[in-house]
Amino acid sequence: MKILVCVKRVPDTDTRIQISADGTTFDAAGVRFVMNPYDEFALEAALRLKESGRASEVTVVTLGDESAQETLRGALAVGADRGVLCRGVSGPDGLATAKILRSAVEAQGPDLVLAGVRSVDGDQEQVGPMLGTLLGWACATCVSEIEGGDGVLIAVREVEGGRERVQLTLPAVVTLTKGPFELRRPSLPGIMAAKKKPLEVREAEVVSPRVRVVALELPPARKEGRIVGEGPDAVPELVRLLRDEAGAL
Amino acid sequence: MTRVLAVLEQRDGRLRGVSAEVVSAAAALARDLGGEAEGIVLGGPGIEETVHAAQAFGARRIRVGSHEALAHYRPEGYAEALAGMIREGGTAAAVLFSATATGKDLAPRVAALLDLPLAQDVTGISGLGGRVRMVRPVYAGKANATIEHDAAPVLATIRPGAISAVEGISHAEIEPLSLALDPERWPTRRLSFEPEGGDIPDVSEAAIVVSGGRGLRDPANWAMLEELRAALGSEAGLGASRAVVDAGWRSHSEQVGQTGKTVAPRLYFAIGISGAVQHLAGMRTARTIVAVNRDRDAPIFRVADYGIVGDAFEVVPRLAAEIRARKES
Ligand SMILES: Cc1cc2nc3c(=O)[nH]c(=O)nc-3n(C[C@H](O)[C@H](O)[C@H](O)COP(=O)(O)OP(=O)(O)OC[C@H]3O[C@@H](n4cnc5c(N)ncnc54)[C@H](O)[C@@H]3O)c2cc1C
Numbered sequence: 182m183k184i185l186v187c188v189k190r191v192p193d194t195d196t197r198i199q200i201s202a203d204g205t206t207f208d209a210a211g212v213r214f215v216m217n218p219y220d221e222f223a224l225e226a227a228l229r230l231k232e233s234g235r236a237s238e239v240t241v242v243t244l245g246d247e248s249a250q251e252t253l254r255g256a257l258a259v260g261a262d263r264g265v266l267c268r269g270v271s272g273p274d275g276l277a278t279a280k281i282l283r284s285a286v287e288a289q290g291p292d293l294v295l296a297g298v299r300s301v302d303g304d305q306e307q308v309g310p311m312l313g314t315l316l317g318w319a320c321a322t323c324v325s326e327i328e329g330g331d332g333v334l335i336a337v338r339e340v341e342g343g344r345e346r347v348q349l350t351l352p353a354v355v356t357l358t359k360g361p362f363e364l365r366r367p368s369l370p371g372i373m374a375a376k377k378k379p380l381e382v383r384e385a386e387v388v389s390p391r392v393r394v395v396a397l398e399l400p401p402a403r404k405e406g407r408i409v410g411e412g413p414d415a416v417p418e419l420v421r422l423l424r425d426e427a428g429a430l
Numbered sequence: 431m432t433r434v435l436a437v438l439e440q441r442d443g444r445l446r447g448v449s450a451e452v453v454s455a456a457a458a459l460a461r462d463l464g465g466e467a468e469g470i471v472l473g474g475p476g477i478e479e480t481v482h483a484a485q486a487f488g489a490r491r492i493r494v495g496s497h498e499a500l501a502h503y504r505p506e507g508y509a510e511a512l513a514g515m516i517r518e519g520g521t522a523a524a525v526l527f528s529a530t531a532t533g534k535d536l537a538p539r540v541a542a543l544l545d546l547p548l549a550q551d552v553t554g555i556s557g558l559g560g561r562v563r564m565v566r567p568v569y570a571g572k573a574n575a576t577i578e579h580d581a582a583p584v585l586a587t588i589r590p591g592a593i594s595a596v597e598g599i600s601h602a603e604i605e606p607l608s609l610a611l612d613p614e615r616w617p618t619r620r621l622s623f624e625p626e627g628g629d630i631p632d633v634s635e636a637a638i639v640v641s642g643g644r645g646l647r648d649p650a651n652w653a654m655l656e657e658l659r660a661a662l663g664s665e666a667g668l669g670a671s672r673a674v675v676d677a678g679w680r681s682h683s684e685q686v687g688q689t690g691k692t693v694a695p696r697l698y699f700a701i702g703i704s705g706a707v708q709h710l711a712g713m714r715t716a717r718t719i720v721a722v723n724r725d726r727d728a729p730i731f732r733v734a735d736y737g738i739v740g741d742a743f744e745v746v747p748r749l750a751a752e753i754r755a756r757k758e759s
Contacts, residue, residue, distance in 0.1 A: 194688060194708055198572040207569070218689055273577065274547050275538070301570050301688060306550045307538035310505075314542035319617035320505065322535045325682065335621070339683055340531035341632040342441075343625040350617040359675075359682055359689045391547045395563065396576040400714070403733050408726070412740040413748040419720065419736055420752045427735065429638075429697040429718040430662075430753070 182236045182329065182351070184227045185291035186261065187282060187309075188220040188243050189271065190252040191302040198399065205394045207302075216252050219297025221364050222357040226327055227295050228260045229362070235329035236293070238262050242285050244271045244278055244385055257375035258367035264378070265289065269385025273303055274392040279311035281385045286316060288383070291352070293334065298323050298356040313354035320354040321347050327355060432465025433522040435583070437512065438484055438492070439532055440473050443501070445483045447635070448528040450595035455555060455588050456526050457488025457598055462557030463523050466490040469602060470515050472508055474501025478606050488598030493605045499613040503532050506616040509539035511609050516544065522583040524562050526555070529587035530634070537587045548585040549577060551692070553592040553715065570688045570711035590635060591694030592715070626683050627667070630659070633684050634691045636667025638698075639716070641686055643671035643709075645702020645723065645742055649679035654743070655701060658750040661757070662697075669693065669713075671703045687712035702742045705730025722746065 192198075192207070193215045199208040216224075230236040241256040242265040243249045253264035267285050271278055286294055294313075299306035306322075313320025319334075325344075326337040338345040339358055349355070367375075409419045424430045436456035438449035449471075456467040469492035471481050478494045485492070495511050516525055525540075527533040529551045541548035553574075554565035562584040568575045579585075626632075633639055640659045642652060652668075659666045670680040672687055686693055688711040698716035703709060705721070705728055713719070714733055721734035722745050731737045738745050 192569065194570060194711075196569075196572075198569050200573070207573070273575070276541060276545070276547050279542065302568065304551065304566070304568050304570065305548075306534050307541070307548055310535060310538040311542040311548075314509065314539045320539075321618060323531055338531070341634055342627065343623055344683070345623050346621040348619045348621055353617070359685070361682070391580040392549070393578045393580065394575050395578055397568070398574050398576075400567070400571065400574050403714070403719075403735070406719075406721075406731060406734045406737060408731065408737045408739055410738060412738070413744045415738045415740070416745060416748045416752050419738060419749070420756060422736055423697070423718070423720070424756065427697075427718045430756070 182293060183238045183240070183291040184230060184236045185286060185289050185294045186220070186224050186227045186239060186241045186256070187294065187296035188224065188241050188252055188256055189217040189300045190214050190243065190245050190249045191217045191300055194218065194301055200397050200399065205397050207397065214248070216255055217297050217300045219299060219301070219357060222360055223295040223297050224256055224259065224261065225362060225364050226357055226360065230329050240265060240289055240291065242267065242282070242289070244269055244281050250380060253380055254375050255367065257378045258371040259365050260371070262378065264380040266380065266382045267385040268382055272390045272392070273394055274390035275305045275307040276311050277388040277390045279308050279315055280388045282308065282312050283315045284386050286312070293351060294354045296354070296356050298358045309354055309356035316354065318352045318354055319349035321349055322356045323358050324355050325358055325360040432460065432463045434460040434463065434465060434467045435516060435522045435525040436467060436469050436489060437525065437527045438469050438471040438481065439528050439530060440471060440477060440480060443473060443477060443480060445480050448530060448590045449484050450487050451590065451593055452526050452528045452588050453484050453487035453489050454596045455593045459524060459555055459557050459562065463560065465523060468493065470495070470512065472500050472511055474498055478604055481604060485602045486597050487595060488600050489602040490600060491603040491605055493607055495607045495609045497609045497611050499611055502620055504613070504616060504620070505535060505539060505618060507611050507613060508536050509543055511611060512536070512540050513543040516540065516583070523557070524584040524586065527587040529589045533587045537585060541585050546581050546583065546585050547579045549579070550587045551589045552586045553589050555586060555588070570708070571714050589692070589694060626681060631665065631667045633667045633669040633686060634693055636665060637696045638662050638666040639669045639686070639693055639695045640666060640699045640701065641669030641671065641703060642674065642701050643703030644673040646674070652680070654746050658699070658746055661750040661753040671709050700730050700734065701746060703730055704728050705733065
């Protein structure tokens, strides 16, 4: 089984957001970028399927500019076999991204596509299921565990109120959330080996986006909080405030 | 007549609470655009019986699509049936879903089938001059983007808790519809569902959330949080920081934050939680935030409306007792 893992380069989650002068975009100057945390779970799930002998090859693909090669190299350093950069613009229109990734999937011919459930920059949570639908494949989202079988995959979905087990007939697209496993970190030999692994660059198909960001703003500051007091003696006053002032009880 | 559609969600044949919110959001948007709101619900046979619960929230009619294979959420069947029902009856201005696990799984599929862009997890939506504008948090809640779509209908999922349900005066007509579907062709099959949390509402749906962090020191100490939760009543749920989920003290289903669930409850208690940005990402839109922390400089106090500086082991039992006493009085 061949696995394709979709990864994205995103601002480090600790980043303070600065808005560009035009008021509609994020100012990336001086920002550290990392692999989208959910994509790390997807990559880990793929590497585990390979280690257990159920997958033969793990390819990582990303849509982005040249700088996204760094993210691909990071994936190669922890064990992916090959990287593909679709050179193009990844914007706020998830369907445009899914269409570009569909071309990459068709070119690579995997049996299974894994992706993060969402990226932590746009927070759209849509590319995976859109890609699955465009391909006409089985698809499961928000999955924390997968087990491979012959031509089928069992996935555990995290939904409100419980966990749902679903069976997917391959080929399939699965989006991952945080699973019960720890992530691996690249080793020095891994980083050295990554430099020699194949990394292909292809031009992304041009799809006109249909989503426009009219404004990007910092959320209104929460009104200044109040320390009600210290220790258990502050409790009656807190409860009074919650009831009479905040109307929350 | 401009139409705004609201996709109602059911589970086990019962309409979920978020459905009233999404109908209310659709009704408000329809008013902005000078049109009417309409509901759509899918489910197994007999599902019509349950939609009465949504009649009073401002929709003109509710179309009910039923089929045996749709009793539980089936992604392919729901997406195909909905895409068909949305195409019917002319173009709508917008189609709104709830941003629940199901809604966020379903809406992208419908969007791909209809070749339309989608905005997930919208916290504000309005219509002005015939255009639909949406606000949605990005960068894990560190910024808000206002967006427009250059296509109609505009598809969006609405974050639970972000737009309040408002009872209207309308009494929707219910229009049952039977669907022709071929479940044999669907490549995913639901094997089982393991419920978690018993009667306690899921953290993402609870109106009040009591969350604990590493400051609680040991999983056994959750009995104390459970006590507080119980004092707050049946609308309260339990949450956790990632540190305690990673330590194996609590299940990931309770994790609040960037790699956990996003919550927007009326009241959020952060007990022994430092307030790292990744945790804030999941709960900063709570209406009222209360923090209990030993460290006066903990970042959680910067977002909390009310804080108590102190030891959780002394404060929480007192808090539970006080809330109980006030409820009884
Ligand atoms: C990519 C990424 C994603 C992440 N996603 C999430 C996420 O989804 N959710 C999340 O929560 N975190 C997430 N984190 C982790 C986050 O950065 C923090 O490490 C985590 O939130 C800390 O949890 P905590 O506040 O429980 O623990 P700590 O940071 O250890 O804080 C414990 C707090 O308890 C207080 N305390 C100690 N004893 C007592 C006492 N007796 N009484 C009262 N207070 C006491 C301390 O003063 C301290 O403030 C993520 C991190 C990364 C890098």
